[in-house]
Amino acid sequence: MPDALPPARPHLQFTDDGRRLRQVLTYSRRGSRFTPSQQESWDAHHEKWVIEDDAVDQAGFDLMERFGRDAPLIIEIGSGIGEATAALAAARPDHNILALEVWMPGVAHTLGLLHQAGAENVRMLGVDAIWSLENLVEPASLSELWTFFPDPWPKTKHHKRRLVTASFAQLVVSRLRPGGTWRLATDWADYADQMIAVLDAEPGLTGGRVERWADRPVTKFERKGVAVDRDIVDLAYVVRSG
Ligand SMILES: C[S@@+](CC[C@H](N)C(=O)[O-])C[C@H]1O[C@@H](n2cnc3c(N)ncnc32)[C@H](O)[C@@H]1O
Numbered sequence: 430m431p432d433a434l435p436p437a438r439p440h441l442q443f444t445d446d447g448r449r450l451r452q453v454l455t456y457s458r459r460g461s462r463f464t465p466s467q468q469e470s471w472d473a474h475h476e477k478w479v480i481e482d483d484a485v486d487q488a489g490f491d492l493m494e495r496f497g498r499d500a501p502l503i504i505e506i507g508s509g510i511g512e513a514t515a516a517l518a519a520a521r522p523d524h525n526i527l528a529l530e531v532w533m534p535g536v537a538h539t540l541g542l543l544h545q546a547g548a549e550n551v552r553m554l555g556v557d558a559i560w561s562l563e564n565l566v567e568p569a570s571l572s573e574l575w576t577f578f579p580d581p582w583p584k585t586k587h588h589k590r591r592l593v594t595a596s597f598a599q600l601v602v603s604r605l606r607p608g609g610t611w612r613l614a615t616d617w618a619d620y621a622d623q624m625i626a627v628l629d630a631e632p633g634l635t636g637g638r639v640e641r642w643a644d645r646p647v648t649k650f651e652r653k654g655v656a657v658d659r660d661i662v663d664l665a666y667v668v669r670s671g
Contacts (some may be wrong), residue, residue, distance in 0.1 A: 434466045436584070444545075444667070451549055451579060453521060453589055453590055454590065455557075455558075455559070455579070455580060455582075455590050455591065455592040456507075456531050456532070456580060458531075459532055459598055461464070461493070461532075461533050461534065462534065463533075463537050464532055464534070466503070466541065467534050467537035467538050467541070468539075469541075470537050470538065470540040470544070471536075471537040471540060473540070474540040474541075474543070474544055474546070474611060475537075475540060478540055478543060478551060478553055479536065479540070479552070479553045479554070479555070480495050480522065480552055480553065480554045482553065482554075482555055484555050485554065485556055485561070485564075485565060486501065486564070487544065490565070491529070492565050492566070493525070495552050496525040497528075497634070498525070500523060500524055500525045500550070501523070501524050501525070501572040502524070502525050502526075502527065502570060502571050502572055502573070503515075503521070503524050503526045503527070503562075503571070503573040504526075504527045504528075504529060504562070504566070504574050504575070505517075505527070505528045505529065505572060505573065505574075505575040506529050506557075506574075506575070506576045506579070506583060506592065507529070507530060507531065507558070507576060507578070507579050507580070507592075508530040508535065508536075508539055508553070508560040508639070509532070509535050509578075509648060509650065510527035510535045510538040510539060510648075510649055511528065511535065511536075511538060511539025511540075511542045511543065511639075512517075512646050512647075512649065513575070513577055513645060513646050513648050514539055514541065514542070514543070514568055515531075515542035515543050515545070515546040515548055515550060515551075516546060516626075516644075516646045516647070517575070517644060517646070518543070518546070518548040518549060518550055518551045518655060519546040519548040520549055520637045520644065521550070522548075522549075522571065525550055525552070525561065526548075526550055526551045526552075526553070527551075527552050527553075527554065527560060527561075528551055528552070528557075529553075529554055529555075529556070529557075529561055530555060530558065531555050531556070532555075533555055533596070534643035536553050536555055536629055537629045539551070539553060540548070540643075544621065545564075548642065556619075558592075558599070559592075559597065560591050560604075561582070561637065562604050564592070564599070564601060566604045568603050568604060569603070569604070569605070569606045569607065570604065570606060571605045571606060571609055572602045572605075572606060572609050572610075573605075573609060573610045573611070574604075574605060574609075574610075574611045574612070575612050575613075575614070576592065576593070576600055576611070576613045576614075577645065577648060577650075577651075578611075578614060578615060578616065578648060578650035578654070579591070579592045579593065579613075579615065579620075580592070580652060581615065581616075581617035581620045582594040582620075583617065591620065591623065592612070592626055593618075593620070593623065593624045593628070594627060595627050595630065595631065598627050598628055598631040598634070599631065602631060602633035602634060602668055605668045606668065607668055607670035607671065608667060608668060608670050609668045610665055610666070610667050610668075611628075611634070611636075611664075611665070611666045611667075611668075612640070612645075612663070612664070612665050613628075613663070613664040613665075613666075614641075614645065614651070614661060614662065614663045614664070615661075615662055616650070616651060616653075616654025616655070616659040616660070616661050616662075617649045617654075617659070618659070618662075621638075621662035621664075624662075624664055625638065625664065628664065628666050631666075632669075633668055633669055634636065634666040634667065634668060634669065635666065635669055636664065636665050636666030636667055637664065637665075637666070638663065638664055639663050639664065639665045640663065641661065642663050645663070
């Protein structure tokens with residue numbers, strides 16, 4: 430990784446005259462207050478499992494060092510309250526799992542679930558996932574990427590905030606190893622169509638719609654979608670080798 434990285438927190442960047450820099454972000458800045466049980470989980474576990482925001486854009490930051498071991502890396506983007514993270518990580522003790530989530534109450538909740546599940550192989554980071562993939566992950570190094578129920582941004586004027594775009598797909602292809610898998614799920618039909626169109630058009634990927642991934646636990650956002658009769662779409666794409 431280069432010595433001098435661009436600052437890691439796009440929502441905290443300011444112009445020279447002190448105004449907030451306007452950028453298209455894939456997340457909205459939600460409340461940061463913890464419930465008492467989230468606070469308890471945070472206090473008990475953050476030192477062990479949360480990578481501090483301001484560590485990652487310092488020269489010499491080494492992601493693998495934070496896991497304390499070399500192991501194949503899986504990243505989850507938008508882990509929410511961590512239901513999928515904890516269950517999937519506990520079932521993959523031989524992998525390092527990095528969960529990227531900017532909503533800190535969700536991170537705190539996840540810490541409690543990781544503890545219950547005994548998932549020692551997870552690190553959490555509250556920094557923008559696009560920045561993190563670009564700057565913290567070596568090319569062709571990632572085994573899997575999971576994006577389950579990314580924010581759907583349903584209004585047309587907000588579609589530009591959706592995570593899965595052609596340029597993001599290019600970035601993902603550059604970071605996954607050949608043969609590495611990108612698993613996605615959404616309950617939003619036109620976002621599913623957009624994902625399929627974008628990923629089918631990406632020459633580095635092959636794949637498409639798959640049966641519900643049996644390992645994937647039902648999450649809060651999946652429950653919300655099912656409650657209003659939305660069709661859940663699972664996708665899996667693999668990076669072509671050679
Ligand atoms: C709709 S929620 C889904 C959460 C969870 N995967 C689930 O299924 O319940 C999407 C989450 O992605 C997070 N998110 C969106 N864009 C992000 C980004 N660029 N970096 C990190 N987290 C992001 C949001 O904060 C939000 O918690």
